[in-house]
Structure formats: C-alpha cells, structure tokens
Amino acid sequence: MNKELVIVIDFGGQYNQLVARRVRECNVYCEIYSYNTDLAKIKAMNPKGIILTGGPSSCYEEGAATCSKELFELGIPVLGLCYGAQLMMHVLGGRVERAAVREYGKTEVKVDNTSPLFSGVTENTICWMSHFDYIAKMAAGFRAVAVTDNCPVAAAECAERKLYAIQFHPEVLHTVEGSKMLYNFVRGICGCSGDWRMDSFVEEQVKAIREKVGNGRVLCALSGGVDSSVAAVLLSKAVGEQLTCVFVDHGLLRKNEGDEVEAVFGSAGSYKLNFIRVNAQERFYEKLAGVSEPERKRKIIGEEFIRVFEEEAKKIGAVDFLVQGTIYPDVVESGLGGESAVIKSHHNVGGLPDCVDFKEIIEPLRNLFKDEVRKVGLELGIPEHLVFRQPFPGPGLGIRIIGEVTAEKVKVVQDADAIYREEIANAGLAGNINQYFAALTNMRSVGVMGDERTYDYAIALRAVNTIDFMTAEAAQLPWEVLQKVTSRIINEVSHVNRVLYDVTSKPPGTIEFE
Ligand code: XMP
Numbered sequence: 001m002n003k004e005l006v007i008v009i010d011f012g013g014q015y016n017q018l019v020a021r022r023v024r025e026c027n028v029y030c031e032i033y034s035y036n037t038d039l040a041k042i043k044a045m046n047p048k049g050i051i052l053t054g055g056p057s058s059c060y061e062e063g064a065a066t067c068s069k070e071l072f073e074l075g076i077p078v079l080g081l082c083y084g085a086q087l088m089m090h091v092l093g094g095r096v097e098r099a100a101v102r103e104y105g106k107t108e109v110k111v112d113n114t115s116p117l118f119s120g121v122t123e124n125t126i127c128w129m130s131h132f133d134y135i136a137k138m139a140a141g142f143r144a145v146a147v148t149d150n151c152p153v154a155a156a157e158c159a160e161r162k163l164y165a166i167q168f169h170p171e172v173l174h175t176v177e178g179s180k181m182l183y184n185f186v187r188g189i190c191g192c193s194g195d196w197r198m199d200s201f202v203e204e205q206v207k208a209i210r211e212k213v214g215n216g217r218v219l220c221a222l223s224g225g226v227d228s229s230v231a232a233v234l235l236s237k238a239v240g241e242q243l244t245c246v247f248v249d250h251g252l253l254r255k256n257e258g259d260e261v262e263a264v265f266g267s268a269g270s271y272k273l274n275f276i277r278v279n280a281q282e283r284f285y286e287k288l289a290g291v292s293e294p295e296r297k298r299k300i301i302g303e304e305f306i307r308v309f310e311e312e313a314k315k316i317g318a319v320d321f322l323v324q325g326t327i328y329p330d331v332v333e334s335g336l337g338g339e340s341a342v343i344k345s346h347h348n349v350g351g352l353p354d355c356v357d358f359k360e361i362i363e364p365l366r367n368l369f370k371d372e373v374r375k376v377g378l379e380l381g382i383p384e385h386l387v388f389r390q391p392f393p394g395p396g397l398g399i400r401i402i403g404e405v406t407a408e409k410v411k412v413v414q415d416a417d418a419i420y421r422e423e424i425a426n427a428g429l430a431g432n433i434n435q436y437f438a439a440l441t442n443m444r445s446v447g448v449m450g451d452e453r454t455y456d457y458a459i460a461l462r463a464v465n466t467i468d469f470m471t472a473e474a475a476q477l478p479w480e481v482l483q484k485v486t487s488r489i490i491n492e493v494s495h496v497n498r499v500l501y502d503v504t505s506k507p508p509g510t511i512e513f514e
Contacts, residue, residue, distance in 0.1 A: 052084025
C-alpha cells in the first residue's frame with residue numbers, strides 16, 4: 001500500500017487509539033507503534049509525520065518510557081501530546097517538573113494562531129487537560145504558542161525544525177477545536193494530501209484479494225455482526241462464488257435476526273456467494289438445559305459453536321483461505337503495530353482456526369478502525385441496519401438471560417428487546433446511545449393484571465454510553481420513553497409483569513448481565 005503515512009508512537013496513554021482515529025478522520029493513514037520500536041524501522045517506513053502520545057510516566061524518572069534524540073533529527077515533523085510534549089522537551093534539554101496541583105478537565109486556553117498548529121483556531125478556546133507534570137523550561141529554539149492560567153507552556157513550537165508540543169489532548173472531543181489542530185499538523189505541517197479514503201480502500205482490497213486468492217476456495221464464518229458482514233461482502237465482491245459463508249443460528253440471536261441475515265446474504269439477497277445457514281437452535285438449547293452458571297453458559301455456547309462450524313467445514317472439505325473479521329484495535333491490543341501477527345480468539349468464533357482445514361488466513365479489515373469498517377460497509381452497499389448494528393456478544397441472548405436459558409425465555413427477551421429497540425428508534429435516540437438492550441432477570445414477583453394476581457418475570461432495560469466499552473455510564477433516557485416501553489412490554493409480552501431500568505455504571509457493573 002503506497003499511502004502517505006503518519007506514525008503514532010504509543011507511550012501507554014489511554015487515548016492512543018483515539019489519536020490515530022482522529023488522524024484518519026483527516027484522510028491520512030496512520031499506524032500505532034510502541035515507543036520501543038527501533039528507530040531504523042520507523043525511518044524505513046518513511047512517515048510524513050510522527051505523533052508522540054500521552055502516557056502515565058514522569059519523563060524525568062528512571063525507567064520512564066522514552067525515545068532517542070535522533071527521532072527529532074530525522075527532518076520529519078513531530079508532534080508531542082501531553083507526556084509526548086514533556087518528553088520532547090526533556091530529551092531536547094528543557095525541564096519538566098511536578099506541578100503543585102494537577103490540571104485536569106476542561107480548561108480555557110489562549111493560543112497564538114500565527115503558529116501553523118493553531119491556524120484558524122479561535123484565540124480563546126477550550127481544551128482538555130490531564131497532567132501533573134508540566135514544562136517548566138522549554139528546550140532551546142522553542143517558543144510558547146499557547147498558555148492557560150496554570151500552564152505557562154500549554155503548547156510550544158520550533159517551527160524551523162518542525163517540532164511541536166501540546167500539553168493538552170487535542171484528540172478528545174472536549175478540546176473543542178482539537179480536530180482542527182490535528183488537521184493543521186498532518187495536512188498542513190506534514191503536508192499530507194489526504195489520500196486515505198474508503199472508496200479507494202475497497203478497490204485496492206478487491207484487487208489484492210483477487211491476486212492472493214486466485215482460483216482458491218475461501219471460507220468465512222458469518223455472524224451477521226458488522227465486521228464479519230463487511231469482510232464477507234468484500235470477499236464476495238472479489239471472488240464471488242469461490243466464497244462460502246457459514247452462518248450458525250444458535251437460537252440466541254435477537255428477534256428475526258437470523259432471517260434478516262439470510263435475507264441479505266442468502267440466495268434471495270444481492271450477493272453471489274455460497275451461503276449456508278445452520279439452524280442449530282435445538283442443539284444449543286439442549287446443551288444449555290439446566291445450566292445457570294454464567295461462565296459455564298459462555299463456554300457451552302462457544303464450544304458448541306465450534307462443533308457446529310467444524311461439522312459444516314468437514315462437509316465443505318479443505319479450503320485454501322479462512323476469512324477473519326479482525327480489525328485494527330484487535331491488532332493493537334494484541335501486541336502493538338502488527339509486529340506480532342497474533343490471531344486473537346476474541347471473535348464470536350473463538351478458537352476457530354484450529355478446527356478448520358485451511359492454508360492461510362485473510363484479514364481484509366485488519367488495518368481499519370470500527371468507524372472505517374462501517375464506511376467500507378456503506379461503500380459496499382450493505383444495508384444500514386447491518387452496518388450500524390450495535391455490538392452484540394457472541395454468546396448472544398445466552399448472557400442476557402440470567403440463570404437457565406430456555407426457548408421460552410429466549411422468546412420473552414427477544415420480544416421485549418424488539419419493543420425497546422423500536423421505541424428508542426421512534427424517539428430518535430438510536431444514534432445517541434452506544435448500546436442498549438433488554439435482559440431477562442431471573443426474578444419473578446407478584447403483580448396484578450386486570451383482576452388477576454400474576455407471578456411473572458421482570459425485564460431489565462439497559463442503555464449505556466461509552467467510548468471504549470471498558471467503562472460506561474448509564475444513559476439518561478427520557479421518562480416518557482421508559483414509560484412507553486414499559487407499558488408496551490407489559491401489554492405485549494406474556495410472562496412479564498415488571499420492567500426495571502438499570503442505572504449502574506461500569507465499573508462496578510458490566511454492560512452485559514452475565
Ligand atoms: P461487558 O459485559 O464485559 O461488555 O461490560 C463489554 C462489551 O463487550 C461485549 N461483550 C462481548 N462480545 N463476545 C463478544 O463478542 C462476548 O462474549 C462478549 N461479552 C461482552 C458487550 O456486548 C459490550 O459491548
């Protein structure tokens with residue numbers, strides 16, 4: 001791939017992937033590498049710019065993550081962010097010290113917009129600060145180009161050497177004009193033309209896949225989730241009927257989901273591929289009968305999935321390639337920067353490679369972030385309801401039913417969840433909440449309906465907002481919406497007489513229930 005490249009050097013900051021995503025939003029391709037990556041390797045990649053991320057260390061402490069002075073002497077523009085800014089000063093002879101108080105949160109910053117970094121940025125703007133250490137003395141040749149009440153060097157530049165340092169975090173949305181600053185760096189200072197676009201990505205991938213696959217046979221485990229759907233369509237566009245997709249319906253999908261996936265990928269759909277739907281619902285229910293321990297349920301579902309897939313794969317026989325929907329965050333999290341070709345078993349098809357007879361793995365999305373995968377999906381004409389699907393766990397409703405899973409309980413939670421999703425959409429809230437679903441608690445309680453006493457289940461509604469799904473806040477849904485959903489669930493779903501709203505954040509809760 002002959003793209004302009006910006007390298008993000010990771011010092012362990014919590015926003016490292018966010019930095020990379022923001023750069024990509026400027027239509028500039030970038031990759032993340034660990035701070036201990038060999039300088040020669042970085043140089044060989046011929047980047048147009050380098051960004052140093054934040055990190056938890058203090059640069060003046062022994063053993064702190066660091067970089068060599070030569071990094072700043074390559075003639076390549078460098079932007080240091082937070083820890084990266086301090087490190088730049090420290091390495092080049094400035095002084096970094098611990099401040100008396102930590103500067104944290106939204107902060108007014110005064111920028112010098114004669115600096116190319118702040119070109120077009122409002123003079124008094126809001127930034128997101130999160131630091132204890134501060135730049136007490138700049139390295140020789142630098143001048144301060146931004147200040148806050150507590151921070152004499154909120155940004156600095158040495159224009160001559162194209163070195164820039166920002167103490168705050170332009171990558172987080174709280175920095176109101178942060179995207180503009182990053183754009184100024186990659187498109188202005190580094191001179192990138194913006195050649196990273198999803199339409200050309202599709203074209204290039206189709207070509208590359210065709211070359212690689214030749215006349216070979218390709219197998220893909222399709223879950224109906226965004227990543228595997230996009231990977232499958234990309235492959236089908238490239239090699240058509242040489243591709244076989246196996247879709248296992250484990251009976252733990254959301255209402256009508258199995259049919260929806262079949263409608264898109266099956267013979268009635270618009271893609272020319274071999275689509276196999278395995279209706280394995282009964283098998284899964286049988287295995288899950290009498291099991292209520294959450295980890296055991298997850299294990300059973302995962303193992304049964306592999307068994308079903310293995311049986312199908314055996315019928316197909318040996319294939320040349322197996323498609324995996326690995327995406328860039330998986331690559332980064334499993335050992336930075338593509339250095340280790342770790343094949344994670346994180347996917348809904350955990351452990352799959354071992355049980356299928358194939359020669360090579362194809363991972364067409366391994367350089368993309370989720371939002372880019374979605375753009376590719378739209379580019380490929382995949383229906384929006386699939387492209388913008390919210391995350392759905394591999395074990396499906398199995399972990400949204402507390403206690404034993406039965407076909408009857410699956411039906412209850414499917415119906416309640418469908419109503420909930422419909423009302424969220426009707427209220428125009430779908431785009432504002434990262435994940436929302438109904439779960440079936442194992443609690444039964446007394447109620448009264450008409451003149452009758454009832455003793456039925458309680459449905460729990462969950463809605464969370466989150467950036468990375470590692471932490472999450474319960475969304476504040478409008479009362480009217482909750483009331484409407486509640487009344488519809490009680491009236492339309494049998495065996496439910498109570499609806500609860502879960503306001504627990506993560507931590508201490510998790511997003512799913514089991
Ligand atoms: P938790 O419940 O751990 O969920 O807070 C965090 C995110 O991960 C999803 N999730 C899973 N996804 N297989 C998956 O593919 C799983 O076993 C699984 N468990 C949780 C969950 O939906 C949420 O988005």
